[in-house]
Amino acid sequence: MAAVVEKTFQFVIVGGGIAGVTCVEQLSSQIPSAEVALITASPQIKAVTNYKQVSQTLEEFDVEERPSSVLEEKFSNLTVIQSAVKSLHTQSHSVETADGQVFGYEKLCICSGGRPKLLTQENPHVLGIRDTDSAQELQKRLSNAKRIVVVGNGGIALELVYEVEGCEVIWAVKDKAIGNTFFDAGAAQFLIPSLEAEKPERDALVKRSRYTTEEPAVGTSHTFTADRNPRGLGVGPTESGSALGPDWHEGIALRGAEQVSRRVSVEYQCEVEKIFTSEELLNSQQQTLEPENAGAWPVYIQLTNGKTFGCDFVVSATGVVPNTEPFLHGNKFALADDAGLRVDEHMMTSEPDVYAAGDVCTACWEHSALWQQMRLWTQARQMGWYAGRCMAAHVLSEPIELDFCFELFSHITKFFNYKVVLLGKFNGQGLGSNHELLVRCTKGHEYVKVVLSGGRMVGAVLIGETDLEETFENLILNQMDLTRTHGSSSAQKTLQQ
Missing domain, CATH: 3.50.50.60 (FAD/NAD(P)-binding domain)
Structure with a gap:
């Protein structure tokens, strides 16, 4: 035919x-x-x-x-x-x-x-953020929400937990630290205080990454609290609108129903065990919820660390598949x-x-x-x-x-209101144990990490206004032997400047 x-x-x-x-x-x-x-x-x-x-x-x-x-x-x-x-x-x-x-x-x-890897296709209380329509749906649902659960540790999740106000956020990540796709535990520790600080006024926009592919993944938790007073949907069965642009949240108000607090609780090293309704919860005899909370939320999410949380809806931000x-x-x-x-x-x-x-x-x-x-x-x-x-x-x-x-991996993005520059093998990707790290950190100001292999710079993470990106890019591209040519402390001197 x-x-x-x-x-x-x-x-x-x-x-x-x-x-x-x-x-x-x-x-x-x-x-x-x-x-x-x-x-x-x-x-x-x-x-x-x-x-x-x-x-x-x-x-x-x-x-x-x-x-x-x-x-x-x-x-x-x-x-x-x-x-x-x-x-x-x-x-x-x-x-x-x-x-x-x-x-x-x-x-x-x-x-x-790519298309979103949703935790489940069937549950109406699970929302994936992909295109303009889904972002607007998030804004609509958030306006009446008191608590949401965000699952994922990539770019969308990082932005979302920082931008949401007036709503309690439970953030479930599969790794030992936030932002594992983009930086190490040290950089994550540098950024974490931003979750409890008041958000500064908007300044010049810096681009973020697109979605990254990651799997949803039993551990500890941290809680931070800070008190402070056009359409892109596809028509086919497997089509969705084009992915959201950088700074997708700039045009929408991500504010919940609560007027006072900004509260983010991070649950580390856990994945989703089960998602169920209040009726299913009551029938399953869950022991991890206080009795007065049972049946109080539209949807419940059970994590592999044994904890169960009720919430208004779940945001699935676990990456995309081609x-x-x-x-x-x-x-x-x-x-x-x-x-x-x-x-x-x-x-x-x-x-x-x-x-x-x-x-x-x-x-x-x-x-x-x-x-x-x-x-x-x-x-x-x-x-x-x-x-x-x-x-x-x-x-x-x-x-x-x-x-x-x-020739060289390079990317500029922005997380938690900090400029972030990633260069080369910024997380030591593929280097095994054959590398060393040099780190300079000024709390609340900047975080600089250099990855060295065989005396040569092969990667870097720059958080904050460091003005080091061009210098480090040249050092990585030139593959200069920093130990032999300039002495063993050459790279350290560069960091100390």
């Missing part, structure tokens, strides 16, 4: 997030005569604005939701098709959309992003261990003429010793831009080398 192809485009990009839009912009600019199609489930696309190259590899930018018509006005060779993808037929080089249309392609780039679902059936894509589409050094998948970029793919080339993939906004932009270059180069029969952005 061969479907009729509406039109064949030279380039088709699937996904209106940062990776897809950046790929479209690159292709449309590089080959203005090529017919390009962007298939997106949402009427809004994610656009990079206020882009700034901070150093050789560090970059900052804002992400704004804009009507897809803005792109069509900018590029006369672009057609935006608003629909979810139903299926992909790599043998016939065609894509079928949810509304029944079929489009042919010469080259295709899949930029469908959104490959619409593309796998009938095709022979090679998948990585994390379920992403495997791509080579030219962003090509295992299927001919099919590329992928952003959260949906997994970089399976031999990585630089100083780079690793993390599903971040910066990497979505870099991959989309590079995929566009590769697609154009292949059509024009031009050689292309792996972009310099994949």
Whole structure:
């Protein structure tokens, strides 16, 4: 049953997030005569604005939701098709959309992003934060809430527990320290006092990471208290709107029903055992709740540390999985261990003429010793831009080398109102015991950690306004032997400056 192809485009990009839009912009600019199609489930696309190259590899930018018509006005060779993808037929080089249309392609780039790993799909009291609609739903529910439970230890969870006011927050993390994806226990300890301090007035925005993939994971708990007076939802069964932009919480008031206190309790090294209603709780004879609390909340969550908490709703912030679902059936894509589409050094998948970029793919080339993939906004932009270059180069029969952005991992974000810069193997990733750490910490001001291996700087974490990012980036890229060239205390002297 061969479907009729509406039109064949030279380039088709699937996904209106940062990776897809950046790929479209690159292709449309590089080959203005090529017919390009962007298939997106949402009427809004994610656009990079206020882009700034901070150093050789560090970059900052804002992400704004804009009507897809803005792109069509900018590029006369672009057609935006608003629909979810139903299926992909790599043998016939065609894509079928949810509304029944079929489009042919010469080259295709899949930029469908990730979808939330929800704790449960069935429970109406469990909310995942992914797109504009879910963020607005969070705001609506929070306005009547007195207590919520946040599960997860990635970027969304870190931002949420800091931003929520007027509501008690129980924060369940799988690790021994908060923010394990981004920094070590020392940095976490530096940041923890911010949970009990009053939030300062808003200042200049600094970008955060995109979602990171993490598993929900018996231990201790800490409590901190401080008293103080456009739509992006998809239409397909597996589609969701593009992921929220950096600083997604800026435009919404994350305030609960309580007017006085800001209270965050952290439950470490635990995962979710069970989620149940008040009726189920009463029937299960739970012994971990005080009698007067039984039946008082709409939903209850039991953790593996033996504790059970009642709350108004649960926020599932346990990361995302690559959104490959619409593309796998009938095709022979090679998948990585994390379920992403495997791509080579030219962003090509295992299927001919099919590329992928952003959260949906997994970089399976031999990585630089100083780079690793993390599903971040910066990497979505870099991959989309590079995929566009590769697609154009292949059509024009031009050689292309792996972009310099994949030479050194670098990222600027913001947590608990502190600027955070991550460079290289910032957590000693893959180094085993063959590394040493140098740390400088000024309480409430800055935290600086340097990772050394074989006398060379291979990573760094900078929290606060340290102004060291460019210096450390150069030291890492140059791989200068800090012990042999400048004496054993060279790196320490750099920290002490």
